[in-house]
Amino acid sequence: MSRLLFAKEGAAIWSSHLDLMRALMRSFRRAGIDLKHSQGFTPHPELSILMPLSVGVESQCEIAEFTLAEGCVLPPEEIVSRLNPVLPAGIRALDCWEGGRKAGKLAWLRARLTLAYEESEARDPGSGDGGADSPTPPRSAQNDRLEALRELFARPSLTVEKHSKKGPVETDIAPMIRELTVSAAAGDAVVIEAVVAAQNPTLNPLLLVTAIETRLPEYKPAQVRCRRLELYDEDMQVFR
Amino acid sequence: MNQRIDAALARILPRVQKPARYVGGEYNQTVKELSGVDTRMAFCFPDTYEIGMSNLGLRILYGIVNRMEGVWCERVFTPWGDMEDEMRAAGLPLFALESHDPVGDFDLIAFSVGYEMSYTNILTMLDLAGIPLRAADRKGLHHIVFAGGACTYNPEPLADFMDFFSLGEGEESTVEIVNCYRSAKRRGLSKEEFLWELGKIPGVYVPSHYVHSYKPDGTLEAITPLAGAPEKVTKRIVQDLDKAWYPTEPIVPMTEIVHDRMNLEVMRGCIRGCRFCQAGYTYRPVRPRKPETLYEQAVHALEFSGDSEITLSSLSTSDYKYLEPLTDRLTEYCAARNINMSVPSLRADNFSRDLMLKLQKVRKSGLTFAPEAGTQRLRDAINKNVTEEDILKTCEIAFAGGWNNVKLYFMLGLPTETDEDVIGIGDLVYKIYNTWKAHAANKKRGVRIHVATAFFVPKPFTGFQWERQITPEEYLRRCRLLKEHMNNKSVEYNYHEAKLSELEAVLARGDRRLGAVIEAAWRRGAKLDGWMEYFDYDKWIAALDECGIDRHFYTTRGFGSDEILPWDSIDPGVSKRFLLRERERAYRSEITPDCRHGCAGCGANRLLECGVCDP
Numbered sequence: 001m002s003r004l005l006f007a008k009e010g011a012a013i014w015s016s017h018l019d020l021m022r023a024l025m026r027s028f029r030r031a032g033i034d035l036k037h038s039q040g041f042t043p044h045p046e047l048s049i050l051m052p053l054s055v056g057v058e059s060q061c062e063i064a065e066f067t068l069a070e071g072c073v074l075p076p077e078e079i080v081s082r083l084n085p086v087l088p089a090g091i092r093a094l095d096c097w098e099g100g101r102k103a104g105k106l107a108w109l110r111a112r113l114t115l116a117y118e119e120s121e122a123r124d125p126g127s128g129d130g131g132a133d134s135p136t137p138p139r140s141a142q143n144d145r146l147e148a149l150r151e152l153f154a155r156p157s158l159t160v161e162k163h164s165k166k167g168p169v170e171t172d173i174a175p176m177i178r179e180l181t182v183s184a185a186a187g188d189a190v191v192i193e194a195v196v197a198a199q200n201p202t203l204n205p206l207l208l209v210t211a212i213e214t215r216l217p218e219y220k221p222a223q224v225r226c227r228r229l230e231l232y233d234e235d236m237q238v239f240r
Numbered sequence: 241m242n243q244r245i246d247a248a249l250a251r252i253l254p255r256v257q258k259p260a261r262y263v264g265g266e267y268n269q270t271v272k273e274l275s276g277v278d279t280r281m282a283f284c285f286p287d288t289y290e291i292g293m294s295n296l297g298l299r300i301l302y303g304i305v306n307r308m309e310g311v312w313c314e315r316v317f318t319p320w321g322d323m324e325d326e327m328r329a330a331g332l333p334l335f336a337l338e339s340h341d342p343v344g345d346f347d348l349i350a351f352s353v354g355y356e357m358s359y360t361n362i363l364t365m366l367d368l369a370g371i372p373l374r375a376a377d378r379k380g381l382h383h384i385v386f387a388g389g390a391c392t393y394n395p396e397p398l399a400d401f402m403d404f405f406s407l408g409e410g411e412e413s414t415v416e417i418v419n420c421y422r423s424a425k426r427r428g429l430s431k432e433e434f435l436w437e438l439g440k441i442p443g444v445y446v447p448s449h450y451v452h453s454y455k456p457d458g459t460l461e462a463i464t465p466l467a468g469a470p471e472k473v474t475k476r477i478v479q480d481l482d483k484a485w486y487p488t489e490p491i492v493p494m495t496e497i498v499h500d501r502m503n504l505e506v507m508r509g510c511i512r513g514c515r516f517c518q519a520g521y522t523y524r525p526v527r528p529r530k531p532e533t534l535y536e537q538a539v540h541a542l543e544f545s546g547d548s549e550i551t552l553s554s555l556s557t558s559d560y561k562y563l564e565p566l567t568d569r570l571t572e573y574c575a576a577r578n579i580n581m582s583v584p585s586l587r588a589d590n591f592s593r594d595l596m597l598k599l600q601k602v603r604k605s606g607l608t609f610a611p612e613a614g615t616q617r618l619r620d621a622i623n624k625n626v627t628e629e630d631i632l633k634t635c636e637i638a639f640a641g642g643w644n645n646v647k648l649y650f651m652l653g654l655p656t657e658t659d660e661d662v663i664g665i666g667d668l669v670y671k672i673y674n675t676w677k678a679h680a681a682n683k684k685r686g687v688r689i690h691v692a693t694a695f696f697v698p699k700p701f702t703g704f705q706w707e708r709q710i711t712p713e714e715y716l717r718r719c720r721l722l723k724e725h726m727n728n729k730s731v732e733y734n735y736h737e738a739k740l741s742e743l744e745a746v747l748a749r750g751d752r753r754l755g756a757v758i759e760a761a762w763r764r765g766a767k768l769d770g771w772m773e774y775f776d777y778d779k780w781i782a783a784l785d786e787c788g789i790d791r792h793f794y795t796t797r798g799f800g801s802d803e804i805l806p807w808d809s810i811d812p813g814v815s816k817r818f819l820l821r822e823r824e825r826a827y828r829s830e831i832t833p834d835c836r837h838g839c840a841g842c843g844a845n846r847l848l849e850c851g852v853c854d855p
């Protein structure tokens with residue numbers, strides 16, 4: 001078993017988990033990297049993605065797991081260098097290694113939410129271009145918003161409605177948040193950076209926005225940008 | 241990338257279904273530097289991304305135009321209803337997938353039209369692009385709108401909206417059209433001058449160069465070409481398919497499309513000549529590709545795209561002359577690489593056990609037959625040369641080999657059909673069920689027999705182009721009759737929406753007067769009519785009323801054999817004399833042998849430089 005660390009950005013964020021799986025399988029074929037296949041009438045390549053990503057969410061820490069076909073011996077660096085030229089726009093191979101921690105050891109996920117209000121645009125602060133051209137409303141409005149959001153996420157319990165197969169269920173997301181900061185960003189946007197539970201159960205960072213929408217409807221953002229930043233184990237060591 | 245559009249998209253996309261279809265960025269899309277581009281073409285497909293990206297014609301023409309220096313061709317599809325609403329609310333114009341630039345900025349707007357019920361989507365797209373719908377309202381060379389594709393053999397219902405039509409295969413003519421446009425722009429020609437120049441290109445039909453006049457009874461009085469316009473426009477074909485360019489380096493979609501696999505086109509045309517089948521006649525003459533060419537194309541495309549599935553496509557692939565040698569080599573290649581190979585449209589009569597076993601090694605797919613009619617008499621009348629014995633024999637082999645899933649396609653409302661023919665379908669299905677009982681490899685798994693009936697739609701350029709269509713009520717009566725005669729838990733019966741097929745018949749054989757109806761229906765909100773989620777019969781009926789058009793004129797009336805037909809200015813190769821002869825033979829339940837068993841003299845050989853078909 002080997003692992004591939006990759007990013008999903010740009011146009012690629014709009015494709016689903018299944019779409020991404022198909023795209024990766026095709027990319028491995030294009031790169032001439034043979035994957036091991038299951039037996040049976042419809043053999044499937046042994047390739048999976050550790051944590052499915054919601055449509056519309058960016059990530060710089062996706063991990064795919066795969067097994068090379070017998071007889072296909074390639075150093076990990078070569079897998080990265082062969083994949084990159086044939087990956088679709090927005091998917092970038094970052095690293096590859098053999099083996100890796102047990103998937104069960106994955107515990108926390110760091111994510112960044114950029115909330116844009118009114119006319120401002122949700123630009124990712126990491127990408128370097130601040131949305132400075134939009135008019136800045138009175139400073140106090142932004143301060144009120146920051147304060148309200150900080151207060152919201154400081155509550156000891158925060159229930160939100162989650163859609164599950166059995167219909168809507170109430171979940172308290174507060175215990176699933178390990179760290180959370182709220183800060184102002186260019187163009188009157190707000191950035192929330194949080195470390196949330198990655199497994200058992202997972203907290204989809206977009207639920208933080210649901211919490212805002214239901215608890216503080218007046219601060220419902222016009223647009224949200226969400227990005228996965230890093231994965232950690234129980235002791236907050238980077239997970240690989 | 242267009243920044244204004246991208247900013248609006250970022251807000252809209254989280255709210256729409258399947259957003260991946262609106263962003264482009266797929267592997268191997270063509271992006272050009274605008275500074276080196278003098279002509280921009282928007283290749284518009286009036287249906288969803290998933291359908292359009294599965295269209296081989298789009299992929300061929302996209303590649304061919306983009307190989308031209310200085311020309312950039314981009315893709316545009318019809319947005320689904322939710323996206324259209326969002327775009328209108330945000331004031332977002334229709335944009336092309338590659339650059340995200342508004343389609344209104346493009347020079348040439350080309351539509352590939354393969355289905356009558358997508359006509360309103362053309363209007364939706366022009367409107368979203370901010371381009372005037374009617375050709376007469378578009379002045380100058382800025383927006384030249386044209387169409388090609390299977391539906392345009394009867395171009396008249398779209399004549400009001402299109403500046404011209406490109407008939408037949410576009411591999412060569414599209415390049416000529418683009419170059420004619422560039423030269424017109426350089427020379428500063430008026431639109432009228434440009435259209436006359438364009439009309440000199442074989443295969444180009446300019447509707448404004450023809451005047452249609454009608455008799456008091458509504459039939460055509462005359463089609464009068466303006467001085468200088470040809471009497472008839474003959475469709476274009478590719479002479480040598482082995483030399484024709486093929487998309488072996490295709491765009492690889494990032495979201496699942498309808499035919500999400502490598503498509504190897506083994507031949508064009510069909511040797512069969514089923515009398516109802518428009519594609520069977522209009523794609524003639526039959527031209528197979530050489531197996532060596534195909535093998536090379538397959539390997540190249542599979543390695544380039546990373547596809548793990550390949551399908552050998554054509555109208556009737558099991559009739560492909562070199563199927564054996566091709567599948568022999570390809571199965572070997574595919575099996576070694578875990579690639580699935582499929583052959584659609586296998587026929588019962590020449591379905592070799594060998595091929596079945598070979599495919600089974602790679603993948604076990606369902607069995608599909610299209611006998612189209614329930615009795616031998618009617619099958620002979622429509623020239624569907626399949627016998628009951630063939631079907632049962634094939635089923636026997638398949639059931640013994642472990643298949644337990646059969647799909648059967650029929651039509652109801654075919655010319656000369658009686659209740660006996662309808663009940664004949666039930667009898668055939670019963671015999672197939674008994675064959676399963678007698679030969680099934682494993683009876684415990686049970687068997688599923690899916691039966692589907694379509695409502696016969698008479699189409700231009702077929703042996704049945706003059707025939708009446710039965711009413712939707714009569715069609716539904718025949719469906720109920722059939723259902724009563726198929727009482728078996730293993731049988732699942734589905735029938736097509738009758739009203740949709742009725743309108744399809746109106747549009748298929750429509751004349752120029754239908755342009756107003758299409759526009760009126762669209763203004764009433766008709767869109768995505770091919771999709772049950774959107775199809776709204778009442779809007780169309782209201783539009784027909786508003787325009788004073790009786791739908792029965794185009795459906796139940798039937799066309800006289802000496803009547804001038806709206807599509808008489810078009811020559812698809814097959815002659816009218818031949819089609820009339822086929823109709824007479826149908827009435828006598830007389831079959832016409834397929835092209836391989838002898839040339840029936842359809843006339844399509846005239847299109848070949850050598851003058852002789854090699855089916």
Ligand code: SF4
Nearest residue numbers: 510513514517520555
């Ligand atoms: S076999 Fe018949 S129905 Fe099929 S494509 Fe050929 S002519 Fe048409």
Ligand code: SF4
Nearest residue numbers: 835839840842845853
């Ligand atoms: S000319 Fe003869 S062989 Fe050629 S397509 Fe027509 S009937 Fe078939």
